[in-house]
Amino acid sequence: MTRAAHGRTAAWLIVTCALALALGACGGSSEASEAVKPVRITGTGNVSIPSITVVRGSELYWHTEGSPMHISGQGLALGGGQRAGAAIVPPGTYSNVHVSARGDWSIEVR
Numbered sequence: 001m002t003r004a005a006h007g008r009t010a011a012w013l014i015v016t017c018a019l020a021l022a023l024g025a026c027g028g029s030s031e032a033s034e035a036v037k038p039v040r041i042t043g044t045g046n047v048s049i050p051s052i053t054v055v056r057g058s059e060l061y062w063h064t065e066g067s068p069m070h071i072s073g074q075g076l077a078l079g080g081g082q083r084a085g086a087a088i089v090p091p092g093t094y095s096n097v098h099v100s101a102r103g104d105w106s107i108e109v110r
Contacts, residue, residue, distance in 0.1 A: 038110040049073075049097040058109050060089045066103020073097035 041049070052073075062071060063084040070079040074095040078087050089109070099105060 038108055040106055040108045042104070042106045043099060043101075044104050045102065047099045049099070051093050051095045052076075052097055052109075053093045054089055054091050054109065056091050058089050059086055061086045061108045061110070062105065064101045064103060064105040066101055066105070069099060069101035069105050071097065071099055071107065 060078065061084075062069060062079060068079065068081040068083050070081065071077070072079075075092060076089070076094040076097060079085065079100075099107070
């Protein structure tokens with residue numbers, strides 16, 4: 001693995017853990033897990049994310065400035081060639097998530 005590729009993988013692992021923490025998956029008090037904070041992931045171009053864990057039903061919003069985007073992974077298929085949209089995402093761990101887009105994009109889980 002190249003140093004650049006390793007850096008991207010490490011960054012996405014940190015984002016994945018941050019996403020799980022924000023959604024209450026990494027323990028903590030019940031008070032903390034009741035207050036779900038939105039999590040925003042941003043990138044440019046095609047990107048692979050090792051996994052996204054959602055501990056309760058949430059809304060996932062996506063947006064891109066470039067061409068229409070696709071978000072896919074184990075149990076996840078969103079975008080459908082649209083530049084923006086939203087979907088309800090049931091609890092679970094979505095593995096091997098791939099964002100396919102040209103230009104800058106963002107995903108937000110609320």
